[in-house]
Structures are given as structure tokens and as C-alpha cells.
Amino acid sequence: MDTNSGPDLSTPMLKPTEAINKLIVAFRTESVPVEIKGQDSVIDLQPANGEPRVLLVLEGALNIYRTADNLRFVTAAAPNLFGMQGSPFRYNLYQFRSEKSTVLETLPHSRAVELINEHLLFREVLDFQTYLSDFQAYRTNLLISKSTYQIVRAFLFELEMMPPEQRLRTSVFNYIYEHTHLARSGVMKILSDLRQGEYINIENGKLIAILKKLPHEY
Known part of the structure; x- marks a missing residue:
């Protein structure tokens, strides 16, 4: 990254x-x-x-x-x-x-x-x-001529800006899918990699926090 x-x-x-x-x-x-x-x-x-x-x-x-x-x-x-x-x-x-x-x-x-x-x-x-x-x-x-990672990154920022009570009711994957119709496998792979790299904290499918600056490129 x-x-x-x-x-x-x-x-x-x-x-x-x-x-x-x-x-x-x-x-x-x-x-x-x-x-x-x-x-x-x-x-x-x-x-x-x-x-x-x-x-x-x-x-x-x-x-x-x-x-x-x-x-x-x-x-x-x-x-x-x-x-x-x-x-x-x-x-x-x-x-x-x-x-x-x-x-x-x-x-x-x-x-x-x-x-x-x-x-x-x-x-x-x-x-x-x-x-x-x-x-x-x-x-x-956002949705034209952008990589899957760039799109996922942008929607993670949107989730981060939500009021906490709303964000903690929102499935990260569902939110991204409903706004993009991206393939599940690609989105889940990126989220998994970001979690392993300790860039984001996701629990029970909900975004708890972005822990450090997300890379511009995957």
C-alpha cells in the first residue's frame, strides 16, 4: 500500500x-x-x-x-x-x-x-x-474510472463522519454495496486487508474507527 x-x-x-x-x-x-x-x-x-x-x-x-x-x-x-x-x-x-x-x-x-x-x-x-x-x-x-479500493476508501470516510449512534447501526459492507453495487469478494478483501494492517477497527460488521490515515493507493 x-x-x-x-x-x-x-x-x-x-x-x-x-x-x-x-x-x-x-x-x-x-x-x-x-x-x-x-x-x-x-x-x-x-x-x-x-x-x-x-x-x-x-x-x-x-x-x-x-x-x-x-x-x-x-x-x-x-x-x-x-x-x-x-x-x-x-x-x-x-x-x-x-x-x-x-x-x-x-x-x-x-x-x-x-x-x-x-x-x-x-x-x-x-x-x-x-x-x-x-x-x-x-x-x-467517485464512481467513474475509480478502482474498487478508491471507492471503498471514500465510503469508509463517509461512515467515519456519521454520528456514532448511526454508524454503529450500519453494516460497513451493506453501506458500500448499496451505494456502489461492487462485487462482494473485492470489497471484503480490501476491508480484511485494512483490518490486518490496523488501519480500521471493525466489530460485528460495523466501523468502530479509522485508526490511522488510509493509503491513497492499494
């Missing part, structure tokens, strides 16, 4: 929580609760014969899957927002499914735009849209 050091630019900017919360405060003056029937309920951002809507994730998380291959694109934890683009094309590319105990509210996209204007939240919208754009570019870059 190559342990050459250098700046790691493989991850996008941090979620702009302050900007998201300011937008949510403005939107909640008119948003209404979304009825969720259970875990993995599909949430439509553009109901049939209805106006596009903005979705507020107040508690819990949404799992976002690519429609084409059912690959989990991301798990988006609260606080979060979806539907700001108002784009039916984008909505058709992904499917939004609620997690257990997710709390959602919604309002029409047109009214959300009016509230942004009324509260002068243009900077917050720009920060949030930059984050979304960067994250989508990060995911695309």
Missing part, C-alpha cells in the same frame, strides 16, 4: 447547516406535515397533476435512490431540503424514500420562491445549491 501524503481533496464541502436552517425557518411559516405510511415510503416531489413542491427534512433522513438501477445515491439526514430546483427531469432521475421516524413538511415550490424573495435568502440558496452541485459531482467522480 502506498502511504504518500498530500492534501485530500476527495470529499465535497460540508453541509451548510446554518443556511439550510435559515431556509427551513422561513418555509415553516407556511409548510404542512407530510403523511408517511411507514419506513421506505416513497415521497413524490411532484405529485401527479400537482404543483412541484419543496420538501423539508426536519427529523430522521431520506434515502435517495437512482431510478435507473436502484443504487442508493445518498442518505440525506436532517436538516435538509429537496425540490428547490423545481425540475421534473431531476425528480424522475431519483426516488426518495423515508427512513423510520422521519419527520417531513412540504410547501409549493412557487411559494418557497416567494418566501426566499421576501426574506432575502439568496445567499443561503446559493450556498445550499453549491453544496448540492458539489455533492453530485463528488458522487459521479
Whole structure:
């Protein structure tokens, strides 16, 4: 394994929580609760014969899957927002499914735009849209022309950044597989080698900690 050091630019900017919360405060003056029937309920951002809507994730998380291959694109934890683009094309590319105990509210996209204007939240919208754009570019870059090791390494970093209570409920292999559809044998071999090299601590299939800087190359 190559342990050459250098700046790691493989991850996008941090979620702009302050900007998201300011937008949510403005939107909640008119948003209404979304009825969720259970875990993995599909949430439509553009109901049939209805106006596009903005979705507020107040508690819990949404799992976002690519429609084409059912690959989990991301798990988006609260606080979060979806539907700001108002784009039916984008909505058709992904499917939004609620997690257990997710709390959602919604309002029409047109009214959300009016509230942004009324509260002068243009900077917050720009920060949030930059984050979304960067994250989508990060995911695309991660999964195209990258080795299995580079992909596994990136998802280990994602797991490390999770809140401990969430990380300790998450299977390392399942998390990587659902987001990549990589072959089980290749992923398990890399995880085994990293454990033997004392780079990571995994117990009962869960990531306890990254013990030292992961090599850039396998």
C-alpha cells in the first residue's frame, strides 16, 4: 500500500447547516406535515397533476435512490431540503424514500420562491445549491474510472463522519454495496486487508474507527 501524503481533496464541502436552517425557518411559516405510511415510503416531489413542491427534512433522513438501477445515491439526514430546483427531469432521475421516524413538511415550490424573495435568502440558496452541485459531482467522480479500493476508501470516510449512534447501526459492507453495487469478494478483501494492517477497527460488521490515515493507493 502506498502511504504518500498530500492534501485530500476527495470529499465535497460540508453541509451548510446554518443556511439550510435559515431556509427551513422561513418555509415553516407556511409548510404542512407530510403523511408517511411507514419506513421506505416513497415521497413524490411532484405529485401527479400537482404543483412541484419543496420538501423539508426536519427529523430522521431520506434515502435517495437512482431510478435507473436502484443504487442508493445518498442518505440525506436532517436538516435538509429537496425540490428547490423545481425540475421534473431531476425528480424522475431519483426516488426518495423515508427512513423510520422521519419527520417531513412540504410547501409549493412557487411559494418557497416567494418566501426566499421576501426574506432575502439568496445567499443561503446559493450556498445550499453549491453544496448540492458539489455533492453530485463528488458522487459521479467517485464512481467513474475509480478502482474498487478508491471507492471503498471514500465510503469508509463517509461512515467515519456519521454520528456514532448511526454508524454503529450500519453494516460497513451493506453501506458500500448499496451505494456502489461492487462485487462482494473485492470489497471484503480490501476491508480484511485494512483490518490486518490496523488501519480500521471493525466489530460485528460495523466501523468502530479509522485508526490511522488510509493509503491513497492499494
